[in-house]
Amino acid sequence: MSSLHGSPARATWLWLLLIAGTLLTLAIGEEGAAGIGIVALLAVISQIKGSVIILDYMALRHAPLLWRIVVPGWMIAVWSLIAIAYWSGLPR
Amino acid sequence: MLAADTPLPSLDTPPAGTPRLAGDLAIWIFILAELLAFGAFFAAYAFTRAHHIELFTHEQQALNRITGAINTMLLLTSSYFVVRAVQAAERSAPAPCARWLVAAIACGVGFIVIKLHEYSAAFERGVTLSSSPFHMFYLSLTFFHFMHVLLGLVILSALWLGARAGRYRPNDMNGLESGAAYWHMVDLVWLVLFPLVYVIH
Numbered sequence: 001m002s003s004l005h006g007s008p009a010r011a012t013w014l015w016l017l018l019i020a021g022t023l024l025t026l027a028i029g030e031e032g033a034a035g036i037g038i039v040a041l042l043a044v045i046s047q048i049k050g051s052v053i054i055l056d057y058m059a060l061r062h063a064p065l066l067w068r069i070v071v072p073g074w075m076i077a078v079w080s081l082i083a084i085a086y087w088s089g090l091p092r
Numbered sequence: 093m094l095a096a097d098t099p100l101p102s103l104d105t106p107p108a109g110t111p112r113l114a115g116d117l118a119i120w121i122f123i124l125a126e127l128l129a130f131g132a133f134f135a136a137y138a139f140t141r142a143h144h145i146e147l148f149t150h151e152q153q154a155l156n157r158i159t160g161a162i163n164t165m166l167l168l169t170s171s172y173f174v175v176r177a178v179q180a181a182e183r184s185a186p187a188p189c190a191r192w193l194v195a196a197i198a199c200g201v202g203f204i205v206i207k208l209h210e211y212s213a214a215f216e217r218g219v220t221l222s223s224s225p226f227h228m229f230y231l232s233l234t235f236f237h238f239m240h241v242l243l244g245l246v247i248l249s250a251l252w253l254g255a256r257a258g259r260y261r262p263n264d265m266n267g268l269e270s271g272a273a274y275w276h277m278v279d280l281v282w283l284v285l286f287p288l289v290y291v292i293h
Binding site for chain 1: 111112113114120123124127128131134135138139141142143145157158160161164165168169171172174175176178179182265269272273276277279280283284286287288290291292293
């Protein structure tokens, strides 16, 4: 039977990546950095972390194509709306 | 002729490489519904913030980003432990599967404890649902998520009982995978919530 859930070693490396992404997000927060570029950076970090959860931990990498589009697509849509809202609130 | 250590293929096992959803289709429909609800909530926060930028920026400063980040790491670590539990069941090891689930539950309980401290600190500052638009979103969004963590812990506990009874095997992973997918969803939503509510200003 083929493994759907990968190897413990891979899961552990990905966990380290997830923790590193969280520490980076925290550092940006503590720094108090702001602006549309920072929002884009936070969105990319969140999207990378989310992709690890979705494709590896949820094992959607091995799911039918529809699921590999819909779940990551949800995250892209949410971050796009957040970025549009942020941009619409910028002083001009 | 099968070697003695080759497991017999079950009749319902698709050939290797066939796309397969980990967990029951019903839980995935439920997960999609949950993601849409959270997504609408996140968009409502972001667009409301655009009309009250100074208020949101000022009140967000009072949130503790350190404990928020610790909670993020607890959920991520808990998700990792659940993956290890699923991998253990996949290689027919019910005892390690149950132990990884206990570790995952412990991280989830840690999240709950820290969140309750955060809420009590917020209530001491006079934060209520009606004290400001930011407070309304902060409390309702995080509490909506908090309820999902509680339900997730109930599900993980049920999985732990199942693992102890040796219920999950390479050809019978559906219950474990379904519960695991729900727990990962709770984590996934927090990966948007934390930067959005605690960091972006």
